[in-house]
Amino acid sequence: MTIKDIARESGYAVGTVSRVINHNPNVSDAARARILEVIEKYHFQPNANAKHLKQQANQGIAMIVKGTHNMLFASVLEKMQMECSAAGYTSMVFYIDENDNEVEQARCVCRERKPTGVIFLGSDRNHFGPDLADLGVPCLLMTNSAASTTIPNLSSVSVDDVDAAACMVRYLLEKGHRRIGFIGGNLLSSQPSSARLSGCINEFSRHGLTLDPEKQYVAARFTLQGGYIAIKQLLETMPDLTAVFAFSDIMAIGAMRALRDQRLYVPVNVSVCGFDGIELTDYLARRLTTIRQPVDQMAARGVSILIRCIEEGCDAVHELVPYELLTRESVRRLPDTNKTH
Incomplete structure (x- = not known):
């Protein structure tokens, strides 16, 4: 035996x-x-x-990561690799450009490497269709919900992007900010950006305000340079802005540098907040107000769900994990006289 x-x-x-x-x-x-x-x-x-x-029983799980500058992905990836190893699985990591097709990459990986499962970090939901089932292995979408899809082999773990973004806007409004600019990804290809902007618009509306994306939103790459360039564009359409909400911490850090180069100081002249809660934000001169995504919990739940699908043939699972609003030094309360603007 x-x-x-x-x-x-x-x-x-x-x-x-x-x-x-x-x-x-x-x-x-x-x-x-x-x-x-x-x-x-x-x-x-x-x-x-x-x-x-x-050791012979180890099986490979392919992890496809979009972009090389996302520090949240780096943290999630490290934790997932540890979880896979503890569960007796090896992991194979493949990096692609932010604009590349992750599903096509998965097809190549499945054809050449024969993984038992695929994890996507970063995604364009336009690339995901029913033919994903043709891969023949369970798949998992991390930090992006696939709950609205009907793809039988695609699970997901994420925070509620709509609710989290609304929470941040609510905080800024409570601090007296009304002239708020927003920085995120391409709304046609970045589902988290689209969901977060929807949350912002909803919260503006709930307070009887209007958010004009044409004027207040700038799409950029999720990089330091992307955030830096986006601020210059925002200042052209909103020279009187008092706050910036970047849909990633890396973008927010680039934005802070750009503001400083324009001799606008955080938070004295412009408040800045981000999204992700990466460790680097704890060590800025002005610690960044942000939405923290629970990296450890997301990684553990994601790997557990994928392995159950691999080994027990479970149906796809779509799970939301709790986010946390971190209120720190990069946002200030405006004087009462500005609340009516």
Whole structure:
């Protein structure tokens, strides 16, 4: 009786059996109970080759990352690799440009590397259609919800972008800001940007205000330079702006530098806030007010969901995790006289 025989008898993958034998917690209760039942039935005893067999059982999960400047993705990626390793899986990382087609990349990877699952970090939902099922493996979209799709092999883990953005705008309005500029990605290809702008528009409307995207929103790349360039464009249409909400922390940091170069100081002249909660924002001269996405929780839930889909054939899962508003030094309250503007 070998570990492969246990897998065959129990109906679960070799990797799952290996995790049960090694007391790894990343196994469902049902799978653990069934595997232990078979082990007890045959009085199976792991031998000196168990570790080697576990290594043989490792299977690859492909991780496709859009862009190389996203520090949130870097943090999530690191945590996911750790989670995969702990669960007995290897990981393969592929970086593509922010404007490249991630699904086409996945097709190439599946054809050449035969992964057991695919994780997408960053995405253009226009690239995702029913033919994603043709990949033949479970897929996971991270930091972007796929709940509105009907793709049977695509799960997702994200925060509620609409609600989180509305929360930030509500905070800025409470601080007396009305002339607010917004920086994000291309609204046609960046679903998080589109969702976040919708949240901002909704919150403006809830307070009897109007947000004019033509005047108040600038699309740019999710980079330091993108944020820097976007500020120059915003100042042309909104020379009297008092606050900037960037849809990523990296953009916000680029925006802060651009404002300084225009001799506009944060937060004395212009308040700035971001989205993501990356570690770097803790060490700025003016710590950035931002929406923190829970990296550890997202990574753990994402990998757990994907592995269950791989090993147990579960249906796609779409999960929202809680965000946190971090109110810090980059936003100031305006004098009462500005509240009526």
